[in-house]
Amino acid sequence: xxxxxxxxxxxxxxxxxxxxxxxxxxxxxxxxxxxxxxxxxxxxxxxxxxxxxxxxxxxxxxxxxxxxxxxxxxxxxxxxxxxxxxxxxxxxxxxxxxxxxxxxxxxxxxxxxxx
Amino acid sequence: xxxxxxxxxxxxxxxxxxxxxxxxxxxxxxxxxxxxxxxxxxxxxxxxxxxxxxxxxxxxxxxxxxxxxxxxxxxxxxxxxxxxxxxxxxxxxxxxxxxxxxxxxxxxxxxxxx
Numbered sequence: 001x002x003x004x005x006x007x008x009x010x011x012x013x014x015x016x017x018x019x020x021x022x023x024x025x026x027x028x029x030x031x032x033x034x035x036x037x038x039x040x041x042x043x044x045x046x047x048x049x050x051x052x053x054x055x056x057x058x059x060x061x062x063x064x065x066x067x068x069x070x071x072x073x074x075x076x077x078x079x080x081x082x083x084x085x086x087x088x089x090x091x092x093x094x095x096x097x098x099x100x101x102x103x104x105x106x107x108x109x110x111x112x113x114x115x
Numbered sequence: 116x117x118x119x120x121x122x123x124x125x126x127x128x129x130x131x132x133x134x135x136x137x138x139x140x141x142x143x144x145x146x147x148x149x150x151x152x153x154x155x156x157x158x159x160x161x162x163x164x165x166x167x168x169x170x171x172x173x174x175x176x177x178x179x180x181x182x183x184x185x186x187x188x189x190x191x192x193x194x195x196x197x198x199x200x201x202x203x204x205x206x207x208x209x210x211x212x213x214x215x216x217x218x219x220x221x222x223x224x225x226x227x228x229x
Contacts (some may be wrong), residue, residue, distance in 0.1 A: 004158070101164070103164050104217075107158050
């Protein structure tokens with residue numbers, strides 16, 4: 001275990017469904033991130049939260065909606081997804097998103113399949 | 116502006132032989148540099164990091180990397196590959212303050228042959 005826990009590990013959903021991904025860390029970190037990892041594509045940053053405030057939205061479609069109720073928890077709410085949204089969704093945390101020398105701790109990811 | 120280039124998309128070595136995964140970076144600031152490893156169906160794990168201290172950085176599992184400012188490189192090496200090293204490796208650059216970005220390389224897939 002890395003200290004960052006993602007649930008569920010696998011998710012299959014229809015295009016009309018609504019589901020949520022959950023990420024939890026108890027490392028005392030203040031920044032949390034969502035990344036999308038698709039086959040044969042570079043890792044894509046989606047959202048950044050620092051001290052519970054969203055500091056970056058990397059032009060993500062509105063069918064992805066993040067929520068960060070506190071520094072330990074991060075959610076990604078999904079609705080009316082497309083098949084091309086199928087990917088591994090990775091959550092990460094770090095000490096502070098404004099300082100780049102700490103490195104990230106990643107969760108194991110949620111493998112999402114949209115059918 | 117920052118960028119990172121992993122020069123090989125795939126590297127194949129035999130077990131017991133040295134590993135070299137190449138990474139070049141570009142940064143307007145004094146960068147922090149990282150290597151992460153990802154095993155199948157897992158998240159990324161931090162292998163090692165350079166943050167302006169010693170230029171030769173030792174990481175977990177026998178890996179090390181050398182920061183060479185003149186060559187803008189941060190290559191990852193290991194003297195002797197194990198089967199368990201087969202994975203994808205990502206070079207990452209972060210730099211500066213007030214607008215720094217963390218940029219991930221495209222990854223290098225390491226294959227280890229018995």
